Amino acid sequence: LSRIGDELYLEPTESGLSLRAVNSSRSAFASFLFAPLFFQLYEPGSTGPDTELFRCKVHMKSFLGVFRSLPSLEKSMGKCLILLKPRASRLVLQLHCKYGVTKTHNLAFQECERLQAVFDTQRCTSRLCAPARVLVEAVVHFPPTLAEVTLGTGPGGKISLRNYVEDEAEPSKTMVTELWLAEDEFQSVAVSPGSHITFCLKEFRGLLTFAEASNLPLTIHFDDPGRPVIFTLDDTVLEVHLVLATLSDLESDSQSPSTNGVSHLPAPSDDFADDLESYMAAMETSEGGSRGPPSPTFHLRTPQPAESDPEEEEEEEEEGAVPGTPPHKKFRSLFFGSVMTPGGPGPATTQEVLAEDSDGEW
Amino acid sequence: MPFSAQPPASGERYALSASLDNARHLFSLLRAVHFQDHATCFATASGLRVTVEDAKCIQANAFIQAEIFQEFVVQEESVVFRISLSVLLDCLTIFGTSSLPGTSTALRMCYRGYGYPLMLFLEEGGVVTVCKINTQEPDELLDFDFCSTKVVNKIILQSEGLREAFAELDMSSEVLQITMSPDKPYFRLSTFGNAGSAHLDYPRDSDLMEAFHCNQTQTNRYKISLLKPSTKALALSSKVSIRTDAQGFLSLQYMIRNEDGQICFVEYYCCPDENITEAGL
Numbered sequence: 313l314s315r316i317g318d319e320l321y322l323e324p325t326e327s328g329l330s331l332r333a334v335n336s337s338r339s340a341f342a343s344f345l346f347a348p349l350f351f352q353l354y355e356p357g358s359t360g361p362d363t364e365l366f367r368c369k370v371h372m373k374s375f376l377g378v379f380r381s382l383p384s385l386e387k388s389m390g391k392c393l394i395l396l397k398p399r400a401s402r403l404v405l406q407l408h409c410k411y412g413v414t415k416t417h418n419l420a421f422q423e424c425e426r427l428q429a430v431f432d433t434q435r436c437t438s439r440l441c442a443p444a445r446v447l448v449e450a451v452v453h454f455p456p457t458l459a460e461v462t463l464g465t466g467p468g469g470k471i472s473l474r475n476y477v478e479d480e481a482e483p484s485k486t487m488v489t490e491l492w493l494a495e496d497e498f499q500s501v502a503v504s505p506g507s508h509i510t511f512c513l514k515e516f517r518g519l520l521t522f523a524e525a526s527n528l529p530l531t532i533h534f535d536d537p538g539r540p541v542i543f544t545l546d547d548t549v550l551e552v553h554l555v556l557a558t559l560s561d562l563e564s565d566s567q568s569p570s571t572n573g574v575s576h577l578p579a580p581s582d583d584f585a586d587d588l589e590s591y592m593a594a595m596e597t598s599e600g601g602s603r604g605p606p607s608p609t610f611h612l613r614t615p616q617p618a619e620s621d622p623e624e625e626e627e628e629e630e631e632g633a634v635p636g637t638p639p640h641k642k643f644r645s646l647f648f649g650s651v652m653t654p655g656g657p658g659p660a661t662t663q664e665v666l667a668e669d670s671d672g673e674w
Numbered sequence: 675m676p677f678s679a680q681p682p683a684s685g686e687r688y689a690l691s692a693s694l695d696n697a698r699h700l701f702s703l704l705r706a707v708h709f710q711d712h713a714t715c716f717a718t719a720s721g722l723r724v725t726v727e728d729a730k731c732i733q734a735n736a737f738i739q740a741e742i743f744q745e746f747v748v749q750e751e752s753v754v755f756r757i758s759l760s761v762l763l764d765c766l767t768i769f770g771t772s773s774l775p776g777t778s779t780a781l782r783m784c785y786r787g788y789g790y791p792l793m794l795f796l797e798e799g800g801v802v803t804v805c806k807i808n809t810q811e812p813d814e815l816l817d818f819d820f821c822s823t824k825v826v827n828k829i830i831l832q833s834e835g836l837r838e839a840f841a842e843l844d845m846s847s848e849v850l851q852i853t854m855s856p857d858k859p860y861f862r863l864s865t866f867g868n869a870g871s872a873h874l875d876y877p878r879d880s881d882l883m884e885a886f887h888c889n890q891t892q893t894n895r896y897k898i899s900l901l902k903p904s905t906k907a908l909a910l911s912s913k914v915s916i917r918t919d920a921q922g923f924l925s926l927q928y929m930i931r932n933e934d935g936q937i938c939f940v941e942y943y944c945c946p947d948e949n950i951t952e953a954g955l
Binding site: 371373374377380381384388402411412413414415416417418419420 | 842869870872873875876877879880881882
C-alpha cells in the first residue's frame with residue numbers, strides 16, 4: 313500500500329478490516345480486506361442503525377514505522393492489538409513482545425470520508441489468472457525504472473508484455489522489450505483477442521511482491537483501453553484489489569473541453585450504479601470519436617465534470633476542478649463515485665459505489 | 675605480536691606508559707563515548723578513564739582498568755590531559771577498521787607529562803606506525819555527585835532487551851521520557867514524535883530484569899539527542915544499570931565484556947530537561 317499512496321485509510325466493516333490507499337493523481341487505488349477470521353479478535357465497534365463505523369486515515373510512514381525491523385519483530389512479537397479511539401483521536405497499536413515487553417504506539421489520525429474507486433470485475437471482458445511467480449519472472453525483464461507496460465493478447469492465446477514507449481521518444485534511442493507468455497502458463501485465460509491495456513508497472517510491482525510472498529494466484533481483469541485494470545488476490549481471510557487506470561486509446565485531442573460532458577448523455581436513473589458505468593462508457597466514446605485501431609498518439613485526458621444530478625454536481629465539480637492528472641502522467645484518474653444510498657442495487661457483489669473522498673485536499 | 679621497533683629507551687621517565695596486545699577493545703570502548711571531538715583522559719594506578727561532555731548536561735566515561743593492559747605504569751600520582759578523541763580513534767585504527775581473524779593491532783602508549791604529546795606505537799603484521807597526538811589543558815568537568823546513597827530508583831536490565839528500543843527511538847521526539855515506579859508501568863521509555871507518542875514498557879517480572887529496586891514513582895525527561903549516543907555503549911554491553919536520584923539526574927552504567935572475558939565499564943550521566951513542563955504525563 314505504501315507503493316500507492318502516502319496515507320493509509322483504515323475502515324473497519326462488518327466483513328473485516330479494510331486498509332486502503334490511493335495515489336495523488338487518483339490513478340491507482342488498492343484495498344486489502346482482512347476478514348474477521350484473520351484476527352484472533354475482531355470487534356468493529358457497535359453502531360446504531362444510522363451511524364457508520366468509524367474510519368480514519370494515518371500517515372503511511374507513521375504506521376509503517378511501528379513495524380520497522382520486521383525480521384526481529386517476527387521473532388520477538390507475540391501479538392498486536394489495534395485500537396481505534398475516536399474520542400482520544402488516536403489509533404493505538406500495541407505490540408506484545410517477548411520478555412513481557414509492551415510497545416504502545418499512539419498514532420494521530422484524521423477522520424476521512426470513505427475511499428472507494430468505482431470498478432466492477434464482472435464487467436471486464438478479459439480475465440487472466442496466473443501464479444504470482446509467473447508474473448514476477450515476466451516483470452523481472454523490465455528495468456526497475458520503467459513506468460508503464462502494455463499487456464496484450466495475441467494469436468494462439470498468447471499473452472504479451474511490452475514496455476510502453478512514449479511517442480515523443482526517438483525510435484533510435486529507445487529499447488523495446490517484449491515477451492510472450494503461453495496460455496498454459498496461466499491458470500485461466502478468458503480474454504477477448506487483440507485486446508491490450510497499458511498501465512503503470514511501478515504501482516503493480518508492489519502488489520506483485522505481496523502476491524509472491526503470500527503465494528497467492530493473481531487475477532487480472534481488464535477491458536478496453538482507458539477502462540481500469542483490476543488485479544485481485546483471493547484467500548480465505550484476505551481479499552486484495554488493486555485498481556489502476558489505463559491509457560486510453562484516442563486518436564486525437566482536437567476536441568475542445570466544452571464538448572465533453574455533453575448534454576445528450578443519459579441522466580442517471582434510480583439504478584444509479586448501472587448508469588454510472590454506462591455513463592462513463594458513453595463519455596469515452598462520445599469524446600473520442602470513432603474507436604479505430606490504436607494510434608501512435610496517446611493524449612492526456614483529464615476527467616471533466618459531468619452533467620448529472622444537481623446533488624452530485626458539487627462533489628464532481630470538486631473533482632473536475634482539481635487539475636486531475638499532472639502533464640507528465642498520462643492516466644486519467646479513476647472515477648471515485650459519489651454518495652449512494654447504502655444497500656443500493658448492484659449487478660454483482662463486487663460492485664461498490666460509495667462516497668468520494670471529500671476532504672478537499674485534492 | 676612482538677614489537678620489531680622498540681619505543682625510546684626506558685632511560686626517559688614517562689608519566690604514563692601502557693601496552694595492550696589488542697587495541698580493538700580499547701577502540702570500541704572509546705567509540706562508545708565518542709559524541710564530541712575532545713575528551714579528557716585521566717590515568718591513575720587503577721587504570722585509564724576517558725571522559726566526554728556536552729552541553730553541560732551530559733557526561734560519558736569509559737573506564738579501562740590497569741588489569742586489562744599488559745603493562746600499565748603511572749609514574750605520577752595522577753595524569754590528566756585533554757586530547758582529540760577523533761584523532762585518537764583514527765590512530766587506533768590506522769591499519770583499518772575491519773579486523774581479519776588472527777591479526778590484531780598491538781599498542782603502546784607513552785606520555786611524558788604535562789605539555790608533551792601522547793605517543794602511540796601501533797604494530798600489525800610487522801608494520802609499525804608512530805603517532806604523536808597533541809595534548810591540551812584539561813577542562814573542568816562536571817561532577818554529578820551521583821553516589822549510591824542518593825539513588826532513588828535503580829534497575830538492572832539485560833542489554834539485549836534495550837538495544838533494539840534505543841536503536842529505533844523516534845528521533846522526531848525532542849525528549850526521551852523515563853518512568854520508574856514500584857507500580858505499573860514499572861519501567862517505561864516514552865517518546866513524543868511527529869507520528870504520535872510511543873511507550874515501551876518493561877514489567878518488573880520480565881526475564882530481562884536482573885534487579886528492580888524502585889521506591890518512588892519518578893518520571894523524568896531527557897533530551898533525546900544527548901542520550902542517543904549511549905546506544906553504542908548499549909550495543910557493546912551485556913547489562914545496563916539505570917539509576918535516578920531525587921533531582922532526576924540519570925546514571926546509565928554499561929557492563930562490557932571483551933573477548934578475553936575481562937570487564938570494563940562505560941557510564942553516562944544526564945541532567946533532566948528542565949524546559950519541558952510535566953503537563954499531561
